[in-house]
Amino acid sequence: MERIRPDHPHALHGLAATRTLEQAAAKDLPEHTLMQRAGLATARLALALAPHARTVWIVCGPGNNGGDGLEAALHLQQPQRQVVVTWLGDAAKVPADAQRSLARARSAGVHFADSPPVLGAHDLCIDALLGIGLAPGGAARPPPEHWRALLRTQRTGPATLLCLDLPSGLEADTGAWAAGFEPEDLARAPCHTLSLLTLKPGLFTASGRDASGTVWLDRLGALATPATASAWLAGPPPARVLPHASHKGSFGDVAVIGGEGLGRRGMGMEGAALLAASAALHAGAGRVLVALLDDDDLRVAAVLPELMQRRFDALALEQLTVVCGCGGGDAVAEVLERVLEASARLVLDADALNALARAPELRAALAARVARGAATILTPHPQEAARLLGRSTGAVQADRLAAARALAERFGCVCVLKGSGSVVAAPGQTLPWINPTGNARLATAGTGDVLAGMLGARLAAGEDPWDAARHAVYAHGRRADAWPADEPLTAGALARGGNF
Numbered sequence: 001m002e003r004i005r006p007d008h009p010h011a012l013h014g015l016a017a018t019r020t021l022e023q024a025a026a027k028d029l030p031e032h033t034l035m036q037r038a039g040l041a042t043a044r045l046a047l048a049l050a051p052h053a054r055t056v057w058i059v060c061g062p063g064n065n066g067g068d069g070l071e072a073a074l075h076l077q078q079p080q081r082q083v084v085v086t087w088l089g090d091a092a093k094v095p096a097d098a099q100r101s102l103a104r105a106r107s108a109g110v111h112f113a114d115s116p117p118v119l120g121a122h123d124l125c126i127d128a129l130l131g132i133g134l135a136p137g138g139a140a141r142p143p144p145e146h147w148r149a150l151l152r153t154q155r156t157g158p159a160t161l162l163c164l165d166l167p168s169g170l171e172a173d174t175g176a177w178a179a180g181f182e183p184e185d186l187a188r189a190p191c192h193t194l195s196l197l198t199l200k201p202g203l204f205t206a207s208g209r210d211a212s213g214t215v216w217l218d219r220l221g222a223l224a225t226p227a228t229a230s231a232w233l234a235g236p237p238p239a240r241v242l243p244h245a246s247h248k249g250s251f252g253d254v255a256v257i258g259g260e261g262l263g264r265r266g267m268g269m270e271g272a273a274l275l276a277a278s279a280a281l282h283a284g285a286g287r288v289l290v291a292l293l294d295d296d297d298l299r300v301a302a303v304l305p306e307l308m309q310r311r312f313d314a315l316a317l318e319q320l321t322v323v324c325g326c327g328g329g330d331a332v333a334e335v336l337e338r339v340l341e342a343s344a345r346l347v348l349d350a351d352a353l354n355a356l357a358r359a360p361e362l363r364a365a366l367a368a369r370v371a372r373g374a375a376t377i378l379t380p381h382p383q384e385a386a387r388l389l390g391r392s393t394g395a396v397q398a399d400r401l402a403a404a405r406a407l408a409e410r411f412g413c414v415c416v417l418k419g420s421g422s423v424v425a426a427p428g429q430t431l432p433w434i435n436p437t438g439n440a441r442l443a444t445a446g447t448g449d450v451l452a453g454m455l456g457a458r459l460a461a462g463e464d465p466w467d468a469a470r471h472a473v474y475a476h477g478r479r480a481d482a483w484p485a486d487e488p489l490t491a492g493a494l495a496r497g498g499n500f
Contacts, residue, residue: 039071
């Protein structure tokens, strides 16, 4: 068994690949072996998580996930420990393996009850209701009210919660909640998920990270190959080796173009461009140029003297890695076509993406750029992605991996779909990567601009767009994960790498 940490990549397998592996493994083993292994693995983890539990409550569903929970009950039952099973199946319809486990549990004297026992903070409850038994796209109809009531009791109670394979109602491929399963409150006692056979993409993006808590994997003796994966969970970038005989030109020049001035619409956004520039500088760019989009009186050297201010028409775009759009407002549309045509390498963020969504001529300029092989990365948040795809934000969030792939294919370049479990996708056959780092402290103004600057620094240093995107997103989230608990996270400090 392995606790999943963000210290190396992991292959992720969707529902179809997991089912195929399950069937192949079961064919090579004696009947009922996989379920017995799953139950034993669950019991072992349960004892490790709640070694002093006097009561263990297991909600077992009508299928094989419930059978796994019944097998766990057999191992957990001890004279000094009360095991209570709430079984929600129909004896006439239960699958064969789960039927065997049900008979074994009854023969062993496991206590069955329709209502939950009284649980304390030292106790444990196990969600073995559905696992991957939810149909793709969610349940055909909302769950019965008594199912919802049982899940609500588990999710909001004081006892540690262990979800078996997936939190019930979470879709394995997307991390979205099926209708009727959405939790009313996730502010609860510690939560863990034991994923069986494979790791599922939905555990790590959309609602998955909040729902799953700490994720564990037990392969049950079967080996899933990367060749059957549908996505990857990203690991840390390799350490950068900087030769002693380096100079500022060795690490490239980044130009940040953005920052609509206060005079245009009364909404100055120069700070976004300065945050991106600071992030690029602190991420290792050799030189950082800043071109603000209006002729205001702001002088960037007064903010950060290492930055070099330029007018837009003085930039040699053909020699630069450009980060365009941060705080760009309406002004960025006036320069974006030239940026698309001339920039050597390009990160498009924020208002540059909104301008792209509105203007067919800009999309044509991007297509021409892609056709000549110019390095380009798009960094939308879900609402910007929805505008680019002509969908609702809800539709994007309902299947974040599919949305990221659609953006990469439509625009022909690497896409970073930001959010919980940011997804990095590229056109072609490359599998998308889900980022495991970052947390809710990034939900503050300017952190997206910081990411754009970090991306620009990696592109300028010579990384290709695919590597630059994966590595910058990981490093950006890791900064937030390492943030001191008693220090507020601000984008300015994040741009400096956490140097307060």
